Amino acid sequence: MELEKIRKLVSLSKFDICHEKCAFDPFKLIYVSKAGSKKVNLFKTLITSSCSFDCRYCGNAWNKGVKASPQEIYKAFKFLKEKGFVSGAFISNAISDPEKSMEEILEAGEMIRKENPSYLHLKIVPGASRDQVKRAAEIANRISVNVETPSKSIFNEICSVKTKEDVLRRLRWGLKEAKKRGRSFSTQMIVGIGESDEQILKVAEKLYRVGVKRVYYSGFTPVKGTPMENLKAEEKRRVVNLYRADALLRLYGYSFKELKETFTNGFLPKEDPKLVLALKKKELKAIEIPGVGKKIAKLLESGYTLAEIKRMGYSVKRISAFVNQRRLHEFSTE
Ligand code: SF4
Known part of the structure; x- marks a missing residue:
């Protein structure tokens, strides 16, 4: 060889x-x-x-x-x-x-x-x-x-x-x-x-x-x-954002039509599209909160607080940053 x-x-x-x-x-x-x-x-x-x-x-x-x-x-x-x-x-x-x-x-x-x-x-x-x-x-x-x-x-x-x-x-x-x-x-x-x-x-x-x-x-x-x-x-940034948008389609049940709301002239925003979508909505399901994946969404839906979730070893940094803009209890978890 x-x-x-x-x-x-x-x-x-x-x-x-x-x-x-x-x-x-x-x-x-x-x-x-x-x-x-x-x-x-x-x-x-x-x-x-x-x-x-x-x-x-x-x-x-x-x-x-x-x-x-x-x-x-x-x-x-x-x-x-x-x-x-x-x-x-x-x-x-x-x-x-x-x-x-x-x-x-x-x-x-x-x-x-x-x-x-x-x-x-x-x-x-x-x-x-x-x-x-x-x-x-x-x-x-x-x-x-x-x-x-x-x-x-x-x-x-x-x-x-x-x-x-x-x-x-x-x-x-x-x-x-x-x-x-x-x-x-x-x-x-x-x-x-x-x-x-x-x-x-x-x-x-x-x-x-x-x-x-x-x-x-x-x-x-x-x-x-x-x-x-x-x-x-x-640019790497564009590819990273496409992967984020892809995850929204593939894992989080978003449709292309919903993603389209974040586009400008056919392109995704510079920020995380999940964040842009979340800021547009009045009511959010747990899974729609930036930083929340499937596991954390389940925990939130079962009534665990962010502090408890953090103690379980999950990173809640991105969620906390988002919650600073909109208080978590305002979100529907249905
Ligand atoms: S990308 Fe095109 S040129 Fe390159 S190896 Fe494949 S078929 Fe050949």
Whole structure:
């Protein structure tokens, strides 16, 4: 196993997000990610970085890059697992020929599955066949298809080989196969290539409605040597706020229509959208209070005071700051 080659492929896989807070340790070749509420150390890699597609933001486009075989990827996973560095894997691939590239992901995935990984995520590449999507859902805990952007016109500007229709078809297949087998399904959008927050969150809401488990937001980072190298990197603040708005859609039952009340010219406010929404409302449910997650909401609804909740070890700093503006007993907890 050529460690340098694997290290390069692992590092080139960084543009695919496994969790919004996933951290990469290049020395151990691992990503620390989350599967549900559990932390998982992942071996996250491409099999090859040679791509015949032309996505304008990607350093692998038209590139004769580094190549490994599915066996080499499997051996690297086995080695890292035996050393105790990783327990799961996330396998993706650049595209030489779509079906061949997907086949390599499946081959590596099938070998890794035999090692009982705690988590296995397989990427569905554009152009994968229906049968390959089905096999991926049989092997993996999670499969994913990257939507890339909510806008069809932006999609056509940034990629000419892969098409939005192609991606959406795999997304529909993937979702269907994942649901049948109780697997989870995720996707990713690039943030900062001309789309608005409104476009992103409108699509995110639709995706959650049809059963997508997670939508990840990847702030655009210009890559040297690509046609988009001179574009500005997206601000972290925007990505953080999109994740906050996403949590409101996904976890707190807000609708896109409600979020839209906070937009200015199609963009979220600079502040936490939950705070902006809470300040607009006369009556708030516990879950709608900034700083209140599901657990604290339950405690508030059961009659515990903030002081008691704090004594239980929860941070109530954000809640207290908000309560300074509006007294808690004014809020309905129904
Ligand atoms: S398909 Fe596009 S994004 Fe994926 S590796 Fe190839 S050029 Fe990059």
